[in-house]
Amino acid sequence: MNIHTPIRLTPAETALVETYTAQVGDLPGDGAVTVTRDRLLNDIKTSGLPTRRVEAWHYTDLRTLLRNVPAPLAAAPSLATIAPLVEGAQVLPVLHGAVDAATSIDGVEVASFADSLVNGTAAAGLAALDKDDAIGKINGSLVRDGYSIAIPAGSTVEAPIELQALHGAGQVHTRFPVTFGAGSRATFIERHRSATGEAALVSSISDIMLEEGAEAVWIILQEQGAEDTHLGQVRVKFGTDSKLRLFVINAGGKLVRQELRIDVDGEGSELTLRGVNLLGGETHTDVTLVLGHNVPNTNSTEIFRNVVFDRARGVFQGMIRVAPDAQKTDAKMACNTLLLTDDGEFSVKPELEIFADDVICGHGATVSDIDNNHLYYLQSRGIPENKARAMLVNAFVAEVVEELEDEKLVEALEGVISAWLEKHA
């Protein structure tokens, strides 16, 4: 394909361009922010959304798959917050992309992201990560609001903080820059949920910065509607000796791309990444991890468990990149899939790109149906087949959730998983 040939925009691309053109005067920010927005949108306009020819989008041809870009609503639907995932959590509501600037959490600095767009401090962060960063481009050009959060150095926030993003029909583009100050500790639950079940396009970027010695737990629970598109991205920068436990649960959406772009830039830091993809119906769900171990002496483990029902398609791409000189890196990744239907499919591309020699890196990937021996074991104890299957599927995914350790959180997430499985199995 010759890049100089102007492309013919797909209806979805046209809709994105039109959304921008219609809103441009109204989007928060000016000066550098507008310049960045213009540039990002222009990229989409001139080169289009990525196709499968772009390696990072090999299994998710966004240009073909993104068909439905609903027009933004003229007026935001009136939505109300729901009960938090775990009792006692402090809720930061994001109702159809609008934040409540009055919400405050003790000991945590919370501000509207729109403010930093208006005062221009958000400009630098708006840029796309690379030329294939379609989510960064869409979100960067259209983002309206979100929360900017800072956990002050040395503080510990006991109760989990829930970013409760509920949406109706239309489009929502949000961003959540969160800084964990040196030595601070906090748990976040980022929750995306459809309130009305009508088709929506949601793009959301969480920008997580861990300063020296910070310890964070970040849970993403995506339960969007069966007609929704979810384009999520998590950007993480690790400081020295910091720790992150990141849990990603996808249990909804029609077209989902969840990108985890993680840079381990601090020596002695540690990433624990766990993911569960519950795929049913007609969903196409893609989780793409790009993990850079850029400095010596860092650890990471990644475990993903996927379950495929119906006509669902799942994708996991996991790239571990060990930079030259990033000696003593220990990185292990596993991606296990239960493919329970002949109409579904799952594609895995775990990648290792290693430029340092004193490392231990590995990945494993499996795809199979439920093991007949396991089934037989349970059936021989008088458990009927369908129940035995449900137990095995549940155990398969619940295993990774248990690593959260926090009892309340584990219980809540297991509840979500069981409820989903009951509906689909």
Next chain:
Amino acid sequence: MAAVQETIDQVRQIDVDQYKYGFETIIEVDKAPKGLSEDIIRFISAKKQEPEWMLEWRLDAYQRWLTMEEPTWARVDYPKIDFNELYYYAAPKNMTGPSSLEEVDPELLRVYEKLGIPLQEQEMLAGVQKPRVAVDAVFDSVSVVTTFKKELQKAGVIFMSISEAIREHPELIKQYLGSVVPTTDNYYATLNAAVFTDGSFVFVPKGVRCPMELSTYFRINEKNTGQFERTLIIAEEGAYVSYLEGCTAPQRDENQLHAAVVELVALDDAEIKYSTVQNWYPGDAQGKGGIYNFVTKRGDCRGHRSKISWTQVETGSAITWKYPSCILRGDDSRGEFYSIAVSNGYQQIDSGTKMIHLGKNTSSRIISKGISAGRSNNTYRGQVSIHRRAENARNFTNCDSLLIGDKCGAHTVPYIEVKNASAQVEHEATTSKISDDQKFYVMQRGIPEEEAIALIVNGFVKDVIQELPMEFAVEAQKLIGISLEGSVG
């Protein structure tokens, strides 16, 4: 070689069109002029005394090639190849077909001797009873001598150069050539289809177990001649054949392009075992020179219960771009891929396999061992694809990488695509260096460091070595040792 330069000069002065009417020369090398055009293809085809349909086939491929773009997705980096700066045909002089080794140009024999090619004809004449290997030696594109031909004939096995086969068995060629790697397949395969000069053809008829290991030694000799080999192996129902391919190349300054195509067809209950030891010139200590090895190898398990197994030991070439694959079309068919890829100096390897499961109860196994040293980059790129109707497919993949030194890179890029719930696919990959404990253990028994590393590396690749035929296994182990020389300290 003054004579060669003379030819080039002569050739430059002659209008290309004249070659259609025959190109005669009395100097040592018979060579087409530089560059690629329809006329060159006509020239090659005429030189090979090919029938008209073969020429058409080549020209079709050429037209297609003109519309294609060079692939860039592999993790390799090299200056752009000017395809008009290459020679597409060079043949050694003695074409009359010697009937015994005495008649073979002694110059050629001396080169073979240096390369250690076991032309075992002499041994057989002397009555030495050994496992026999038939050699179809390829010296710059044209088969010079074929041994054991008669014995193979007795078994009904056809083993000849592909040019001969085009003339003598056109019906088989028409049926099978391009049926596994179509002329439209990829840039280099298409180029090969247009300009291939020679290669081997093997046909093992129904129920025949080939009485010996077949072997071709490829060798790139002339300066700047791209080698475009074409190999076609067909095993009919219940047949078995083991084919060995070994390569060496002398030191050359300029990069040489090698774009071969190998096609294997296994019908019901047939088995083909294809082994390669590749040790072409990898370039000098500064990364200058060396062979570009852009090869398309594919096996088609067309019949039920058929089996194709690829084993490769890759130690040479500046750049390797090679994915021996299996299409598991027949029910209960099996594909295997065993690979050792050693890179040192500035070598770049992007190699792996594809296992395409189409039939029921198909199984595949991939064992890949990559060793990177020096400033090299070694990538495993593999695909396992279980199609919708491939019930009960099984795959096991294991790819391990070993890093020696902190300036090299080891990469693993597997693609796993599963569309059938009854499939069972397992993939595992690890990357690490030789642990100090292992090294210490060996060294404290008085073994010097370099030997200790060679020993550990040989242990690391053992799973693959044991898949090689005996003769190759010994050679391969030595090769790995030689390839890693100077990577320590």
